[in-house]
Amino acid sequence: MEAVRRENPAWEVIAVGTNVAATTAMLRAGAHGGATGENAAVYNCGDADVVAGPIGIVFANSMFGEISPTIAAAVSGCRAKKLLIPVKRCVGTVVGVAEKPLAAYFDELCAALRELEKDC
Numbered sequence: 001m002e003a004v005r006r007e008n009p010a011w012e013v014i015a016v017g018t019n020v021a022a023t024t025a026m027l028r029a030g031a032h033g034g035a036t037g038e039n040a041a042v043y044n045c046g047d048a049d050v051v052a053g054p055i056g057i058v059f060a061n062s063m064f065g066e067i068s069p070t071i072a073a074a075v076s077g078c079r080a081k082k083l084l085i086p087v088k089r090c091v092g093t094v095v096g097v098a099e100k101p102l103a104a105y106f107d108e109l110c111a112a113l114r115e116l117e118k119d120c
Contacts (some may be wrong), residue, residue: 003103004052007110008117016044018066040103041071045078050116052083052109057088063090083112 006077013027015034018041023034035044042096045051055063060074075082085105086094 001026003029003106003110004113005030007113011113014042014044014048018063018071035116038068038070042074045074045080048078048080050083050113051075051078051080052113053085054087054090055084055092055094056087058082059092060089062092081116083109085109 001013001015013031015031017023017024017026017034017036019040022034023036027034051057053075054063056067058072059067060072061067062072066117085102087102088096
């Protein structure tokens, strides 16, 4: 979150967490606003230009069961561009993706956001 805000402070970042701790952490890291829970995820996906997060947000029951089938369907089915970060605690693995520190994935996320901004 901090890397995204540093990249372009004008980008509006809305944090949506499956639990209060996750949402609070993203707010502390610089999100403009936040919401928690399944309904918040479904509602905000419908209005998002970009959805970014761990790859598990598109897999039902991933992240130790925190991603409900409803959340996974909302994320995968929304019109927003999805920028997914491969993390190990999700049920899916992307073959051929090199394991990197999380900070390196956030650098790549910021680069992808810059590219998307150019296309708009």
